[in-house]
Amino acid sequence: MFSECGGCVLGCGDSEDLELKRRSRKIDRDLKKEERLKRKQVKLLLLGAGESGKSTFLKQMRIIHNVNYDVTAQLEFRKIIYQNVVKGAKVLVDAQRKLNIPLGDPENKRYGDQLLAYDNFSELNNETFPQLQYVVNRVWNDPGIKATFARRNEFQIIDSVEYFLDHSKRLAVRDYVPTLQDILYCRKTTKGVVEFTITIDRVPFLFVDVGGQRTQRQKWFQCFDNVTSILFMASASEFDQVILEDRTTNRLVESRNIFDTIVNHMIFTNISVILFLNKMDLLKKKVEVSNIAKFFPEFKDVKQVSEYSKEFGGEPSNLEDVKKFLLYYFISAKKNSLKPLYHHFTVAVDTGNISLVFKDIKDIILKKNLDALLLQ
Template sequence: MAAVSTRRLDGHVPSSSISTPLICDYKQRNSHLLFYDEQAEKISNLIDEEIKRESNRQREARRKEVKVMLLGQAESGKSTLQKQFQLYYASHSLDSERPSWRPVVYFNIIKAIRMILDELDYQFNAASKPRDKDDRRPSTTTSSGSLYRSPETQSQIAAIRTRLLPLIAMESALATELSGGVSVGGGKTGAFVRTGWQALVGPGSARGQGNGRPMRNSETTNLVARTMSSLGGEVEKLWKHQAVRTLVHSRKLRLDDSAGFFLDSIKRIAEPEYMPSTDDILSVRLQTLGVMEHQFVISLGGSTYNWKLYDVGGARGQRHAWMPYFDDATAIIFLAPISAFDQYLEEDARTNRIDDSLQLFTAICSNKLLSKAHLVLLLNKADLLKKKLKAGAKVRKYITSFGDRPNTYESVSEYFRSHFVQVHRRKDTFGRALYVHFTSMLDIKATQSIISDVGEAIIRQHIASVGLA
């Protein structure tokens, strides 16, 4: 046994320890070693197989997981697209959330009422002030000027305002409830939501606790509903008043995109048993805070895919939160609202919103972390663009490079499309294809068909790239 203890690691055996019985020892030992080597090889093979299986499992999980980011500036329609995905792939979950959208609809209406009354105040003041020679504001000696100067108009609006005060006073309580007490500077909406916000607007929310019962609304929402129900007639009176009609037609009133839709539907919404329709849910405006993850299971070609959709806050102050999600994103769906040519950023009143979208798209196309992500561009709010052009808005007034091109939907939409496509051509050095669609996100039928196409295209590209990885 001493020989064994003196054996060197290089296999050399000192000559002093060689003797006949040891030859026998060696034979025995070698057969032991052979046994251990075989065992070691077996174990090593098992480990190799397990590693292979694990890597296949991971590869299959990667193949089944599709991570899609919705990017674009604030109000570009990202959350609306997320709801359209939800409607297409998991409509039952949108149904169970229906009550949680009720306070959001009320909030949108109250905010619009406040903005209308603020603008009327401004017009009344401007109309009654004597103009000095340097005043560059539009003249109020027009018929609208005399309308805003009229004591009758002013007293009618003052009376409506007084009656609407209880409703207006509820705006901040609703905003606080929706935002869960979080306040963010720089936004005009005043209500921001994060993942799980629905749980905040209903006591013992079913969704939050997963007990399958429909959600109930909070006390605040019920109080607003009762007030809305008793003051619906006053809201309608205000919205139909000549002074407000004139503001709308002269495009001086800058309400959120869907405010008109809700105010036109005030009779229905002021009903005590009001429950938001799918159109209402798609139309509401509620700013996203941070990054919200939504999951769907999508079936395609006999396989199911775990589709993760990341809906982000698009305001400039929110964009830093996007980065951590970039390196394993399967696809980016970039939304650019092409109706926004006459609008400026809330965060920076000097930046035209189309310019901001182009800058943002440039940054996305050239970002190395996203080099493997497939790109889809949705030129959104095509319906609003048509409406604006029909109402007489001139693109050249806001975007001088548009020049003397015809101010028609075909020419304007093509002009914007070519700018975005050029950005992709110049800035995408990774050789990716760009899929472009014009969208009107409130049009359910048209959007659902685009979602199905985009979803399929992303999954097919994803399978191809994972397969090659």
């Protein structure tokens, strides 16, 4: 008798034949399982300009859903945090000199010189940073540097520099381990595409985090398949700043242009878009010192904000008026009035805030996913 595979002719026994069949059935089962999982999977695409808070949002997802950072990751953050602090202090000294702002204490000039000469960033660690902390602190506490910092919209500096410079002493100990808050403030530009899956309510959520800077955006298209929802991050506090890439284009204009492309893109016709007007903590401080109407003259003209029925002629120092304008500014980019657009005002570094916001959007997303599954 020949077995199905004809193996006996070659001298192989029935048991080998059975083993082959068993393996083949297992592969089939695994493939089906993978297929089912893929269909059930929620794919969330994080989009938005550079520094809008996409990676910070993903960090919050890990924190909120208890996907801990291991020791290697924590130590990696430590290194980047040290770089954030020293580079930030160095940018401030450079700007103070270029803007011709006098130092409060002329003695601090030599500390500034020391920082400007420093370029050993790859060597920064828990042994080398403590040696520099005094220099960093002297510089940061100088009134001239504080005056420079107040004009930070005129040059390029990361938003978290204030947080880290205020905490530099705490970071300058040998056994320093970044706290979750430190990790949230840690700034590292995303290059390429980062995928991370978290199982939430027994559903696999695949978060896709991309780099938002101009050179990174050509990589976005490779992630556009099978998207459940788009989480679009816009930094609301950047209305008086220009982008790093060309140092000319207003950051809010850049952000809205990207939003326009995404929200009106054919491929996303049936995809829900959730807009996050992020960095509300920074916007709150910003409206007190910077007049949005100077950068967006239409601020004064906006009389009717969709979703808000009341007449509107804003007050630039009023946070609520500015929020309404920003919402209008983004919503008005959407050409299809029937396409729903959800929005949230967020502080991505605030775990409590993002936890509440995510609870809200999770329901929308899961419902969308269920609808899609039922349609299949």
